[in-house]
Amino acid sequence: MIFETSRQARFMIPMALSLGYGTIFATIIVLILIACLFMIVDDVAALIHHNTGRGKTELQSRASCETAC
Secondary structure, eight states: OTTOOSHHHHHHHHHHHHHHHHHHHHHHHHHHHHHHHHHHHHHHHHHHHHHTTOOHHHHHHHHHHHHHO
16 A cells, blocks of 8 residues: 555555554553553552561462461
């Protein structure tokens, strides 16, 4: 479609390019953003648990005890 020379294609080429690049850009941004947000949430949860005096091992043992008991 990019190499078409008809009058209709001249209007469609910019739209097709913007949709294509927009989709690629959005996919990359979403993949990076979601990974960063998961890391931030994990760090905040670790900080809260560290400040309350409960470490991950205590939380994991508590969770395993609740499922086993």
